[in-house]
Amino acid sequence: MDQIKDLGGRRQDLARLFQGQVPVLSLAPMQDITDFPFWKLMTRYGGADLYFTEYFRVTPDYKPEKSILRSITENPTGRPAIAQIIGNDAVAMARVARELERHEVAAIDLNLGCPAPVVYRKCAGGGLLRDLPRIDALLGRLRDAIDGAFTVKTRVGFESAGEFDALLEVFSRHSLDLVTVHGRTVAEKYGPQVHHDCIAQAVRLLPCPVQANGSVTSARSALAAIEFTGAAGLMIGRGAIRNPWVFSQIRDAFAGREVVFPKGHDVLTYIEELYAAVCQPGYPERMQIQKMKKYMNFLGEGLEDAVRFLHDIRRCDTRADFFGICFTHLNHDKPIALEPVGAVCAG
Numbered sequence: 605m606d607q608i609k610d611l612g613g614r615r616q617d618l619a620r621l622f623q624g625q626v627p628v629l630s631l632a633p634m635q636d637i638t639d640f641p642f643w644k645l646m647t648r649y650g651g652a653d654l655y656f657t658e659y660f661r662v663t664p665d666y667k668p669e670k671s672i673l674r675s676i677t678e679n680p681t682g683r684p685a686i687a688q689i690i691g692n693d694a695v696a697m698a699r700v701a702r703e704l705e706r707h708e709v710a711a712i713d714l715n716l717g718c719p720a721p722v723v724y725r726k727c728a729g730g731g732l733l734r735d736l737p738r739i740d741a742l743l744g745r746l747r748d749a750i751d752g753a754f755t756v757k758t759r760v761g762f763e764s765a766g767e768f769d770a771l772l773e774v775f776s777r778h779s780l781d782l783v784t785v786h787g788r789t790v791a792e793k794y795g796p797q798v799h800h801d802c803i804a805q806a807v808r809l810l811p812c813p814v815q816a817n818g819s820v821t822s823a824r825s826a827l828a829a830i831e832f833t834g835a836a837g838l839m840i841g842r843g844a845i846r847n848p849w850v851f852s853q854i855r856d857a858f859a860g861r862e863v864v865f866p867k868g869h870d871v872l873t874y875i876e877e878l879y880a881a882v883c884q885p886g887y888p889e890r891m892q893i894q895k896m897k898k899y900m901n902f903l904g905e906g907l908e909d910a911v912r913f914l915h916d917i918r919r920c921d922t923r924a925d926f927f928g929i930c931f932t933h934l935n936h937d938k939p940i941a942l943e944p945v946g947a948v949c950a951g
C-alpha cells in the first residue's frame with residue numbers, strides 16, 4: 605500500500621529525471637535480450653539511467669510472466685525501471701497496468717511500435733498505428749487507470765512518416781509523462797533511415813519530454829541525434845548489445861572528456877561475461893550457444909571482419925568452437941569502435 609501511495613510522486617520523479625542538463629540514457633526494451641541478467645551485466649559497464657522491461661504481452665486472462673517481473677521486483681540496476689505492455693484489449697491492459705503499478709515501477713509504457721507481423725496483424729504494437737481512434741481510446745482508458753507515470757514508445761507511422769502529425773495530436777491529448785520516438789515507420793522495420801525530423805517535431809509539439817530512438821551506436825551519433833532533435837533523452841537498443849561501453853562513452857562525450865574505445869581483449873571479456881550471465885546452469889550447451897548467437901548477431905556487426913565472424917558464429921554449436929571463433933577475432937589490443945559499417949546520423 606505504501607508503494608501505491610507514492611504513485612503521484614513517481615510522475616514527479618520521472619519528470620525530474622528528464623529535467624537535467626544532459627540527456628537521459630535509456631536501455632531499450634528488447635524481447636528475449638534485455639532480461640534480468642542482461643540488465644545486471646550492463647551496470648558493470650556504466651549502465652543506463654533508465655531501463656525498460658521486455659514487453660508484457662497482455663491478453664484477456666493474462667498474468668505477468670515471473671521472468672519479466674523479476675527485472676522489476678529484483679531490479680539489479682539501482683536505476684528506475686519502466687514496465688512495458690503491449691496488446692489492444694483496453695480492459696485487460698488497464699487491469700495489468702494497475703497490477704504492475706503495485707511494484708516499484710517508474711512508469712507503465714505502452715508499445716506502439718512492434719513490427720513483427722504476428723503482433724501487428726492482431727492490431728497490437730505497431731499495428732495500432734493504423735487505427736488512430738483506437739489509440740485515442742486506449743490512451744484515454746490507460747491514462748484513467750494509471751495513477752503514476754504513463755509513457756508511450758512509438759514508431760513514426762505505419763506506412764509513412766507523413767502519418768506522424770496526426771499521431772502527435774492524439775498523444776498531446778492524454779497527459780503522457782514521456783514519449784519515446786523510434787524514428788522509423790513499421791514498414792521500414794530496422795532499415796537504414798531514421799526520421800530525426802519527426803523526433804524533432806515531437807520535441808517541439810509535445811508537452812512532455814521526448815526520447816530519441818533509432819541507430820544510436822556511439823558517442824558521435826548520440827551527440828548528432830541530440831543536436832538535431834533537441835530530445836531530452838536517448839534510448840539505445842542494439843548499440844548497447846554491441847557495445848556495453850556506449851553509455852559511458854556518451855556521458856564522456858557530453859562532459860567534454862575523451863571517448864575511450866575498448867580493445868579486442870576487453871570485448872572478449874565482455875562476451876565471456878555475457879555467456880556466464882545469460883546462460884543458465886544445467887542448460888544444454890547447444891542451447892546456450894543458440895542464445896549467445898542472438899547477441900552475437902548484433903555484436904558481430906561491429907567487428908572489423910563482420911562477415912567472416914558472423915558466418916563462422918552462425919555455424920558453430922559447441923562452447924569450444926564459439927570461444928575459438930571469438931578468440932580468433934578479438935585476441936588483440938587494438939581499440940574497436942564497435943559500430944556497424946556505414947553507421948550514420950542522417951536528418
Ligand SMILES: Cc1cc2nc3c(=O)[nH]c(=O)nc-3n(C[C@H](O)[C@H](O)[C@H](O)COP(=O)(O)O)c2cc1C
Nearest residue numbers: 632633634635658659715786818819820840841842
Ligand atoms: C531483438 C529485438 C527485440 C525488441 N523487442 C522490443 C520490445 O519488447 N519492445 C519494444 O518497444 N521494442 C522492442 N524492440 C525495438 C527496440 O526497443 C528499439 O526501438 C529498436 O531496436 C531501435 O533502436 P536501436 O536502433 O537503438 O536498436 C526490439 C528490437 C530488437 C532488435
